[in-house]
Amino acid sequence: xxxxxxxxxxxxxxxxxxxxxxxxxxxxxxxxxxxxxxxxxxxxxxxxxxxxxxxxxxxxxxxxxxxxxxxxxxxxxxxxxxxxxxxxxxxxxxxxxxxxxxxxxxxxxxxxxxxxxxxxxxxxxxxxxxxxxxxxxxxxxxxxxxxxxxxxxxxxxxxxxxxxxxxxxxxxxxxxxxxxxxxxxxxxxxxxxxxxxxxxxxxxxxxxxxxxxxxxxxxxxxxxxxxxxxxxxxxxxxxxxxxxxxxxxxxxxxxxxxxxxxxxxxxxxxxxxxxxxxxxxxxxxxxxxxxxxxxxxxxxxxxxxxxxxxxxxxxxxxxxxxxxxxxxxxxxxxxxxxxxxxxxxxxxxxxxxxxxxxxxxxxxxxxxxxxxxxxxxxx
Amino acid sequence: xxxxxxxxxxxxxxxxxxxxxxxxxxxxxxxxxxxxxxxxxxxxxxxxxxxxxxxxxxxxxxxxxxxxxxxxxxxxxxxxxxxxxxxxxxxxxxxxxxxxxxxxxxxxxxxxxxxxxxxxxxxxxxxxxxxxxxxxxxxxxxxxxxxxxxxxxxxxxxxxxxxxxxxxxxxxxxxxxxxxxxxxxxxxxxxxxxxxxxxxxxxxxxxxxxxxxxxxxxxxxxxxxxxxxxxxxxxxxxxxxxxxxxxxxxxxxxxxxxxxxxxxxxxxxxxxxxxxxxxxxxxxxxxxxxxxxxxxxxxxxxxxxxxxxxx
Numbered sequence: 001x002x003x004x005x006x007x008x009x010x011x012x013x014x015x016x017x018x019x020x021x022x023x024x025x026x027x028x029x030x031x032x033x034x035x036x037x038x039x040x041x042x043x044x045x046x047x048x049x050x051x052x053x054x055x056x057x058x059x060x061x062x063x064x065x066x067x068x069x070x071x072x073x074x075x076x077x078x079x080x081x082x083x084x085x086x087x088x089x090x091x092x093x094x095x096x097x098x099x100x101x102x103x104x105x106x107x108x109x110x111x112x113x114x115x116x117x118x119x120x121x122x123x124x125x126x127x128x129x130x131x132x133x134x135x136x137x138x139x140x141x142x143x144x145x146x147x148x149x150x151x152x153x154x155x156x157x158x159x160x161x162x163x164x165x166x167x168x169x170x171x172x173x174x175x176x177x178x179x180x181x182x183x184x185x186x187x188x189x190x191x192x193x194x195x196x197x198x199x200x201x202x203x204x205x206x207x208x209x210x211x212x213x214x215x216x217x218x219x220x221x222x223x224x225x226x227x228x229x230x231x232x233x234x235x236x237x238x239x240x241x242x243x244x245x246x247x248x249x250x251x252x253x254x255x256x257x258x259x260x261x262x263x264x265x266x267x268x269x270x271x272x273x274x275x276x277x278x279x280x281x282x283x284x285x286x287x288x289x290x291x292x293x294x295x296x297x298x299x300x301x302x303x304x305x306x307x308x309x310x311x312x313x314x315x316x317x318x319x320x321x322x323x324x325x326x327x328x329x330x331x332x333x334x335x336x337x338x339x340x341x342x343x344x345x346x347x348x349x350x351x352x353x354x355x356x357x358x359x360x361x362x363x364x365x366x367x368x369x370x371x372x373x374x375x376x377x378x379x
Numbered sequence: 380x381x382x383x384x385x386x387x388x389x390x391x392x393x394x395x396x397x398x399x400x401x402x403x404x405x406x407x408x409x410x411x412x413x414x415x416x417x418x419x420x421x422x423x424x425x426x427x428x429x430x431x432x433x434x435x436x437x438x439x440x441x442x443x444x445x446x447x448x449x450x451x452x453x454x455x456x457x458x459x460x461x462x463x464x465x466x467x468x469x470x471x472x473x474x475x476x477x478x479x480x481x482x483x484x485x486x487x488x489x490x491x492x493x494x495x496x497x498x499x500x501x502x503x504x505x506x507x508x509x510x511x512x513x514x515x516x517x518x519x520x521x522x523x524x525x526x527x528x529x530x531x532x533x534x535x536x537x538x539x540x541x542x543x544x545x546x547x548x549x550x551x552x553x554x555x556x557x558x559x560x561x562x563x564x565x566x567x568x569x570x571x572x573x574x575x576x577x578x579x580x581x582x583x584x585x586x587x588x589x590x591x592x593x594x595x596x597x598x599x600x601x602x603x604x605x606x607x608x609x610x611x612x613x614x615x616x617x618x619x620x621x622x623x624x625x626x627x628x629x630x631x632x633x634x635x636x637x638x639x640x641x642x643x644x645x646x647x648x649x650x651x652x653x654x655x656x657x658x659x660x661x662x663x664x665x666x667x668x669x670x671x672x673x674x675x676x677x678x679x680x681x682x683x684x685x686x687x688x689x690x
Contacts, residue, residue, distance in 0.1 A: 223464075
């Protein structure tokens with residue numbers, strides 16, 4: 001087969017597959033708009049400091065005149081330091097605000113309930129600390145594994161005990177981090193780009209191939225002189241091009257909306273991005289090599305995608321997983337890609353830092369692609 | 380040895396997990412002949428054709444096309460064969476002309492051939508329509524167009540008209556009849572429509588349960604063993620399985636397509652018709668309608684298998 005025919009075949013296949021994608025109106029939304037919306041939503045949610053409301057339940061123990069009749073620390077705190085609701089309809093009874101101009105106020109809302117009602121509120125997650133006044137001291141009931149509840153406790157206990165605001169003193173000690181690359185959005189966007197590559201390869205390539213097999217189109221195609229590898233190469237080319245467009249749109253949006261920067265080597269970034277595409281394209285071809293049932297295909301794709309979505313630290317760092325699992329998690333393809341992208345975006349990394357990730361990702365892709373091609377079912 | 384046949388199938392067997400789909404089939408197809416493989420669903424037609432197409436490998440036996448085996452000659456054979464599979468669905472959001480261009484590209488053919496094909500299959504008005512928006516008949520014409528794109532020496536069509544309405548079916552027949560007139564293409568077509576086999580093909584192979592029951596030209600198939608004339612009748616009551624004696628022969632009344640219809644097969648009109656009439660009269664059966672017709676493939680199929688083809 002002459003070189004010209006080869007190029008012509010790939011060109012025809014590529015343009016057909018590309019048209020198939022861009023003519024589907026959903027592609028524009030899910031591929032391009034959705035990641036932007038997600039980064040916008042999550043980025044705003046985690047970068048803008050606003051008032052944090054902490055809801056606490058105080059247990060009604062019997063005396064109706066509480067806290068007037070109560071000379072305990074809690075009684076005095078509620079009576080002297082807290083505001084009452086201005087309207088009658090509020091379900092909370094007292095309110096206390098720790099003012100903080102820089103990083104947002106903390107507002108405590110206190111509910112007054114009996115034990116059972118309070119537990120119900122706790123189970124629903126409305127409140128996360130229950131208070132019982134017992135004589136001079138106060139009992140705090142909360143789940144010690146819930147760090148948010150623990151924080152409420154830590155902030156609340158000096159307030160109630162001394163009636164003073166310890167945060168006032170420490171306010172000058174807190175310097176909000178404004179270093180480049182240290183915000184949540186800086187963590188999130190590279191993760192979203194990495195996830196986009198994975199999702200788009202797995203759904204675009206795997207599902208696309210399985211669907212074409214189930215339509216018997218693969219069978220029809222290989223009954224022509226078409227080269228089988230040309231078909232797969234075209235599929236991957238189209239997908240990588242789409243991924244590049246999607247990632248660029250997301251990146252330029254973040255650049256504009258969140259003032260993100262690339263602190264490291266841009267050419268290394270492109271190469272790493274490409275290696276990530278190779279890795280997931282290879283995995284996608286492997287996953288789609290056999291089945292012609294789109295339901296099974298769904299399951300297969302989820303089997304690949306789900307663990308990595310959860311473990312690879314796209315949205316939150318995987319450092320909180322148990323120590324023994326970290327060596328495994330760190331070497332998942334999605335972790336390698338996301339970590340590498342973050343290193344270049346936020347830590348100024350270049351080739352020395354990402355050469356190994358690029359190598360591993362490329363090798364992963366090549367191994368899975370070759371294995372997939374070996375067992376690939378065209379009929 | 381140079382063979383006269385473009386397709387030779389010798390002693391081919393193929394079984395799948397639970398079924399023996401093809402059980403020892405021999406086939407020789409000369410250049411330019413249109414052949415129908417006729418049989419009900421599950422007869423093994425598709426498996427046989429897919430083995431000829433190189434999609435399935437026979438368990439046993441040999442297949443050669445233009446004197447060549449599939450093994451090692453895939454590229455060359457793919458170049459001279461045109462085919463349409465049962466229910467292939469092409470890319471939904473690709474236009475007719477783009478779909479044809481894609482396939483033309485595989486054979487290194489250009490837009491000229493695409494335009495020719497659009498003409499041949501009569502899709503001029505639909506050339507810019509997305510495949511997903513075509514009707515069943517148009518989609519099938521596109522599939523036939525794709526199978527013709529490389530000027531195939533051998534055309535293999537697997538049930539090209541199944542599920543189409545009579546008009547759409549006739550349009551496909553016209554395309555194929557024109558091809559037969561204008562080219563030297565050999566064709567194998569599978570079908571379970573007798574009419575299609577009769578109209579399009581020079582040679583008919585009747586298959587059931589993985590074996591060839593009978594083959595020949597339409598003439599050969601129907602004339603052989605066919606001293607019989609067929610008379611169909613409707614009456615107030617059909618005495619099925621009743622044997623009637625005439626002067627020097629006997630015949631049995633068979634059930635026809637519906638309950639109200641009976642069939643008798645007669646060898647000797649002059650004596651058997653009066654015997655039939657007097658039997659009916661004697662038994663007080665009112666004869667409503669009676670016609671004598673020529674034997675069809677349907678009759679042959681029933682004779683061969685004891686059942687109707689579309690049952």
